[in-house]
Amino acid sequence: MKRTHMNSAGAACVGALTALCAPAGTQAADSGFSVGLGAEYTTGKYGGDTAIDEVYVPINFGYDARRISIRLTLPYLSVQAPEGTVVEGPDGEQVIGEGPVTTESGIGDVTAALTVYDVLSLAGGDFVVDLTGEIKFGTADEDQGLGTGQTDYSVQADAFRFFDRFTVIGSFGYLFRGDPADVALDDAFFASAGGSYAVSDQTRLGLFYDYQEASVSGNDAMQELSATLSLRRPADPTPCPIRPDWVSSTTTRKHRCPATMQCRICLQRFLRGPARTGG
Numbered sequence: 001m002k003r004t005h006m007n008s009a010g011a012a013c014v015g016a017l018t019a020l021c022a023p024a025g026t027q028a029a030d031s032g033f034s035v036g037l038g039a040e041y042t043t044g045k046y047g048g049d050t051a052i053d054e055v056y057v058p059i060n061f062g063y064d065a066r067r068i069s070i071r072l073t074l075p076y077l078s079v080q081a082p083e084g085t086v087v088e089g090p091d092g093e094q095v096i097g098e099g100p101v102t103t104e105s106g107i108g109d110v111t112a113a114l115t116v117y118d119v120l121s122l123a124g125g126d127f128v129v130d131l132t133g134e135i136k137f138g139t140a141d142e143d144q145g146l147g148t149g150q151t152d153y154s155v156q157a158d159a160f161r162f163f164d165r166f167t168v169i170g171s172f173g174y175l176f177r178g179d180p181a182d183v184a185l186d187d188a189f190f191a192s193a194g195g196s197y198a199v200s201d202q203t204r205l206g207l208f209y210d211y212q213e214a215s216v217s218g219n220d221a222m223q224e225l226s227a228t229l230s231l232r233r234p235a236d237p238t239p240c241p242i243r244p245d246w247v248s249s250t251t252t253r254k255h256r257c258p259a260t261m262q263c264r265i266c267l268q269r270f271l272r273g274p275a276r277t278g279g
Helices: none
Strands: 017-020 033-037 039-044 052-064 067-081 101-107 109-122 127-136 154-160 168-174 188-198 203-212 222-231 261-271
Touching: none
Parallel strands: none
Antiparallel strands: 017 039, 017 261, 033 052, 039 052, 052 067, 067 101, 067 109, 109 127, 127 154, 154 168, 168 188, 188 203, 203 222, 222 261
């Protein structure tokens, strides 16, 4: 039996940030295909006594058409944490172990997503709704604690209200969890709200609040406040077939018109709940 604690009382992830701002997408002219490299570093005690340090480096492949977007993410994950800890990348829910501190690294969970743009469009396109379905394959090594080894599914809706220089963004969805052997995970509702402001034609600032129900019964929901900085090169050749505005959401991780470079900093992550015992 593995005894674990899920995100115990206390505010965690203070100072989590992207250690490297890498290109979000490099696109061949008129091809519709893109590839990008990102990096994110997070650290926090999550209510425990020892910090958990994560390095998440995804390679993102994409195909964009006028009404659809297809994304495939192949991540590398390195985690320094107490033995028995299970993580799922920077947006996952940590299961904290109790053994000595070890470092594990390898391929994380591969994800594939399909987005349909403008399922609903009102006010001449100033208000639109997109729908996204995503599969997270259990490719990470569960024995190393880099994932649960299970396949998860999620569906979500993203609403955008475009103004002259400001875009309001709201999202909600539902996560259907797999059934790992060592811990019982519940399906979860998640949502996000925030906005993106165009400081200039090449620079946007964003502020987002993310919420997700706990996957372990008896724990409080995961909540996060984060800020984003998105940059585009002058006269960027990347086509933006939907509309001239370009926006980004920390929850959906998809871009109506991709930024050349994006940084995100977690201002505060609130993870509160009693210790739990896994099976």
